[in-house]
Amino acid sequence: MKKDESGNYHIGFEGKEFLIFLRDLPSGKKGYYLRFEHRLKPYLRSLGTNVLASAKANALPKIKAIMKVDTATDDLLKLKSDFATIGEIVEAYLLGQGNKRTMDDNVNSLRNMIRVGLGVKNPDDCKSTVLTPELLEKFEKARMALVGTEYQRYAKSESRILTAHSVVTSTRSYVVHARALFSAKRMPLYKGLKLPDLVKFRGAHVASPKKRAPRALDSGVIEAINAAAPALAKSDPAAYVAHLMFKYLGMRNAEIRAAKWGWIEKHGPGDNSMAVIDRPEEGFKAKGNEGRVPVADDVLAELEKFKDHGTDGFIVPGATATDRRNAVDRRHSEWVSQWIKDRSKTSYELRRYAGSKVLDNGGSIEDVRDFLRHSDLKTTLDWYVYRLRKLKPLTMAHFAPAA
Numbered sequence: 001m002k003k004d005e006s007g008n009y010h011i012g013f014e015g016k017e018f019l020i021f022l023r024d025l026p027s028g029k030k031g032y033y034l035r036f037e038h039r040l041k042p043y044l045r046s047l048g049t050n051v052l053a054s055a056k057a058n059a060l061p062k063i064k065a066i067m068k069v070d071t072a073t074d075d076l077l078k079l080k081s082d083f084a085t086i087g088e089i090v091e092a093y094l095l096g097q098g099n100k101r102t103m104d105d106n107v108n109s110l111r112n113m114i115r116v117g118l119g120v121k122n123p124d125d126c127k128s129t130v131l132t133p134e135l136l137e138k139f140e141k142a143r144m145a146l147v148g149t150e151y152q153r154y155a156k157s158e159s160r161i162l163t164a165h166s167v168v169t170s171t172r173s174y175v176v177h178a179r180a181l182f183s184a185k186r187m188p189l190y191k192g193l194k195l196p197d198l199v200k201f202r203g204a205h206v207a208s209p210k211k212r213a214p215r216a217l218d219s220g221v222i223e224a225i226n227a228a229a230p231a232l233a234k235s236d237p238a239a240y241v242a243h244l245m246f247k248y249l250g251m252r253n254a255e256i257r258a259a260k261w262g263w264i265e266k267h268g269p270g271d272n273s274m275a276v277i278d279r280p281e282e283g284f285k286a287k288g289n290e291g292r293v294p295v296a297d298d299v300l301a302e303l304e305k306f307k308d309h310g311t312d313g314f315i316v317p318g319a320t321a322t323d324r325r326n327a328v329d330r331r332h333s334e335w336v337s338q339w340i341k342d343r344s345k346t347s348y349e350l351r352r353y354a355g356s357k358v359l360d361n362g363g364s365i366e367d368v369r370d371f372l373r374h375s376d377l378k379t380t381l382d383w384y385v386y387r388l389r390k391l392k393p394l395t396m397a398h399f400a401p402a403a
Contacts, residue, residue, distance in 0.1 A: 084193035087124030109177035133204035239325035250354030
């Protein structure tokens, strides 16, 4: 292996010359590639790393595989003019910028969609030509076949029956995440890869779950939750703190996970608020509208009981972001689902309940919108339409002429 003036490495193998070089990628990162010629045509193969030692180790088996290919199987060389594989797309996508957890979820959704829709074991080996509306149809059909069957959602949880609503909801979620790899923002990542026309794939219709009419919580639910809350405070302080922020402050999951003590503004007794605003320095952007949520003195005092449990200034106790996410998104949801049933987002129902208490205390629907920081009043109206439909009957006196 020889190194040239440009820092590239030349490898001679059975009469052919191969080149390992560091290539700039659209994401602003770099990655090592293997270059060679076959029948006077250039070929590029990613070595899947930006570390030289790993690139060298990955190069040899690829070179050996290439040398075994004869003229009858030239397609295995992955010609530059050939369509990219799903694996190559995934590799380029993961080199882009973005939240790693979200990107991993998107990739797993794409792979699962192809695996289930086409019945293949290794989606990464499939050509990108499989990305068609027909793939979505097959995936939806395979998913709907699960309706009525039992499955294990978590290793420690009991099996439950899948309903059509839950399958349609999760199926659409998979498709939305999978298609996120091919958004206009991400397409520059695939420069140099040959892709089929993805317009129909990106725009194909996917069934949406029918929205269930909003309704009040069943009688006795809040009373039962209140009675069980002290035990939760002792067994799982992090989930309990999240519970307080859902029920009394009407905050969203992401807001609760990100909230820090510095967000609380104190101006005197009875005048406290939680400033849910854009905070670029913390990597937090408010969903909907920014706003300041009023925090009652007793609620603040209850939160402060657990201040010493937290780390790095976060209100919800947890050593890491993953710990806080588990407390807010999973453990609290599982706990409250003992009483809030047949709802897709159990914890979120407490946010809606908090908004209903604003109405109970004499607030207007606009006050509820501001409290929950909805960007559109229509969202607030949709949530509380069942509260606004309580019309009183018209009597004969209503139409009597004024005296």
